[in-house]
Amino acid sequence: MKKGVNTNLLHGYPVIDNYTGAASIPKYQTSTFDQKEIYFDSKKYCYSRFCNPTIDALQKAIAKLENSEYAFAFSSGMAAITTALLLFEAGDHIIFPKEVYGGTYQLSTVILPKYKIESSFIDCSCLNNIEKHIKENTKAIYIETPSNPLLKISDIIGIVELAKKYNLLTIIDNTFMTPIYQKPLELGCDIVVESMTKFINGHSDVVAGLLATNNEKIAKEVALLQKNFGAIMGVEDAWLILRGIKTLGIRMEKSVSNAIEIAKFLETKEKIKKVYYPELESCKYYSVHSKQATSGGAVLSFEFYNEEDRKLFLERIEIPIYAVSLGGVESIISHPATMSHACMSKEEREEQGISDNLLRLSCGIEDLEDLINDLENSLK
Ligand SMILES: Cc1ncc(COP(=O)(O)O)c(C=O)c1O
Structure with missing residues (x-):
């Protein structure tokens, strides 16, 4: 069976x-x-x-x-x-x-x-x-x-x-x-x-x-x-x-459900220019992705309109750790331009659409309400 x-x-x-x-x-x-x-x-x-x-x-x-x-x-x-x-x-x-x-x-x-x-x-x-x-x-x-x-x-x-x-x-x-x-x-x-x-x-x-x-x-x-x-x-x-x-299934379930809600929440915020997450219906890859995968996963990225808002956000955010890597039980936020993609020139990054105001969030298994409150306070 x-x-x-x-x-x-x-x-x-x-x-x-x-x-x-x-x-x-x-x-x-x-x-x-x-x-x-x-x-x-x-x-x-x-x-x-x-x-x-x-x-x-x-x-x-x-x-x-x-x-x-x-x-x-x-x-x-x-x-x-x-x-x-x-x-x-x-x-x-x-x-x-x-x-x-x-x-x-x-x-x-x-x-x-x-x-x-x-x-x-x-x-x-x-x-x-x-x-x-x-x-x-x-x-x-x-x-x-x-x-x-x-x-x-x-x-x-x-x-x-x-x-x-x-x-x-x-x-x-x-x-x-x-x-x-x-x-x-x-x-x-x-x-x-x-x-x-x-x-x-x-x-x-x-x-x-x-x-x-x-x-x-x-x-x-x-x-x-x-x-x-x-x-x-x-x-x-x-x-x-x-x-x-042994806990991969339940960890993923919680991380993914947090990611979906956070992606939707960030999409409504006026300081955020764009949210990248393949399970959002606004994502141009939504239909291809849903043909081959059964969820959007636990990682999303979002871009601010300007540097000042992005910096203030990072100064205020409390729960996610600020680090390279992803996929931990704890939420991890990273700044691709100075972390994972620092080895590329600014021109190469821009050509790919990786702006200096882009952040990547790997959603952990914390309580959703706490994550949303933290994001809300940091965006104020
Ligand atoms: C998509 C992807 N592939 C491969 C790697 C390399 O894995 P490791 O750091 O375990 O060598 C990473 C690391 O960040 C990754 O994000």
């Missing part, structure tokens, strides 16, 4: 320790394993860079979350993304969205060219535009939807069809939506990557990443990279994420 999201998050993968029966998978804090006796299943475990029972349990949980055959845990979202991009070789070309996450942008513009992997950064919200940029040596389309910080939406199903037509792989960064609300592998993507630092762990205390796929050939290559590139996750971090995953 098909079970609900929260039941699956608590019981849908091995949650009991095979060896001891412990109700929480223990932290197998060990680098190596005595191999004189046969413990667990044969000699699967011999060295923790290759395989560790705590990390193994997390990888099974990720496979359940993403509904994938294969799942891999990494020491950061960037380690997962780097691993995905190391599947390509000299002479290959990859298409990225113009507003791709800053770390992915630097990886593709500064590091991958050393290995002769070429990249183009284009507006991926338009399928014709993507098709125009496909070249002889193009091997993949990389998607990030919703994008950061303007929550721009790319049509996943359309891109997958286009990729199939040209025999390209599709890789998607699903960090903002999480597999709770958007399941890219079910929509036909080949590889999903995600920063587990954000909603999946959810408590702003771990840096981690995942990669999932249904393709056996890709999985074999990823396993080799995971082992030999070596960006494996620490045992303590894996344990914390296993704990975080």
Whole structure:
């Protein structure tokens, strides 16, 4: 019988320790394993860079979350993304969205060219535009939807069809939506990557990443990279994420319902020029987004008309922490121009529509009334 999201998050993968029966998978804090006796299943475990029972349990949980055959845990979202991009070789070309996450942008513009992997950064919200940029040596389309910080939406199903037509792989960064609300592998993507630092762990205390796929050939290559590139996750971090995953459903539900109400509230405020949130009917991407995701997520951005109002707002706001990152139980407010997008020039930012008066809010699970009161007071 098909079970609900929260039941699956608590019981849908091995949650009991095979060896001891412990109700929480223990932290197998060990680098190596005595191999004189046969413990667990044969000699699967011999060295923790290759395989560790705590990390193994997390990888099974990720496979359940993403509904994938294969799942891999990494020491950061960037380690997962780097691993995905190391599947390509000299002479290959990859298409990225113009507003791709800053770390992915630097990886593709500064590091991958050393290995002769070429990249183009284009507006991926338009399928014709993507098709125009496909070249002889193009091997993949990389998607990030919703994008950061303007929550721009790319049509996943359309891109997958286009990729199939040209025999390209599709890789998607699903960090903002999480597999709770958007399941890219079910929509036909080949590889999903995600920063587990954000909603999946959810408590702003771990840096981690995942990669999932249904393709056996890709999985074999990823396993080799995971082992030999070596960006494996620490045992303590894996344990914390296993704990975080159990409440992912209810955390997301509360954060998203806060985000919807806050987006609607901000839309009515005269000091706010524009609210960016894909579940608002005023959002031009609303219909594409609702075809591929079941919620607008917990992140929204909003732009002030002028700098003074934006500064006063930030001085007055009390509840959200002012920080980079997103996806914690606590609300997090950030200023893209000086934080996540500071590595771009002002002209590049403006070209993308990222104004200096734009703020991004990752909604936490605080009481809505308190968040609204805080916003109201800070906007006065
Ligand atoms: C959309 C997105 N992808 C990837 C990353 C990188 O993740 P990590 O910081 O876990 O390496 C981030 C981090 O902010 C992100 O926002």
